[in-house]
């Protein structure tokens with residue numbers, strides 16, 4: 001069932017934040033990687049076939065539910081959402097667990113989130129759980145009453161939307177290792193929902209740029225964004241309290257061949273989580289691990 005499109009991470013962008021994506025700078029090894037990719041497309045024709053198969057499945061999506069921890073997490077998948085939710089006219093919703101109030105900017109960030117949702121044609125449900133960096137699961141559970149109630153509330157949201165694709169953050173790495181990213185991924189997993197996919201775009205902030213890569217290169221689906229990539233910098237620009245203009249510009253100028261969104265079935269193994277230096281690096285149960293290949 002997992003579909004591998006590319007077998008190696010093939011581009012790097014770069015930011016100086018601990019949460020969220022950043023401005024782009026392509027690494028020195030990029031050219032060699034691109035050559036390898038081009039060769040693989042010639043030598044292994046099945047790659048093109050798999051790409052078409054995934055593109056077809058993405059095109060068929062009609063109801064998408066995104067579940068994230070903070071305003072701005074959707075930057076990672078904005079190009080895919082633009083494709084389906086704006087031009088594809090899919091019915092799309094996003095649940096954001098917090099207003100991003102850690103720095104006392106919750107109201108501003110909630111307003112930015114509204115703008116972002118409007119741009120991407122998403123129905124926004126903005127919850128107000130605490131924006132914390134530690135004991136996220138326990139804090140949110142206490143605020144909901146208990147953990148079972150918290151999961152039940154998320155499950156109710158999923159049932160109401162009846163999505164054919166749920167996109168949330170991967171509990172094994174949370175794209176940035178942010179504890180709230182990992183917590184929401186685990187909570188969604190524990191609802192037992194079907195059609196669940198994890199975002200496999202991993203991100204690290206380095207200066208004014210980003211380092212972005214595929215955390216599950218064997219199993220992630222890839223959406224080649226092309227012109228839809230513009231929605232990543234546009235959404236980042238809307239989140240003005242979270243991205244510098246240099247970071248937005250860096251995202252805007254990513255070369256066309258590097259404009260990708262990666263996501264994988266929740267049951268797929270993941271590699272490279274240790275690249276993010278998350279602790280622990282390997283998946284907690286109930287996710288199966290397979291890092292030997």
Ligand SMILES: [Zn+2]
Pocket residue numbers: 019020069070072073178181
């Ligand atoms: Zn976040």
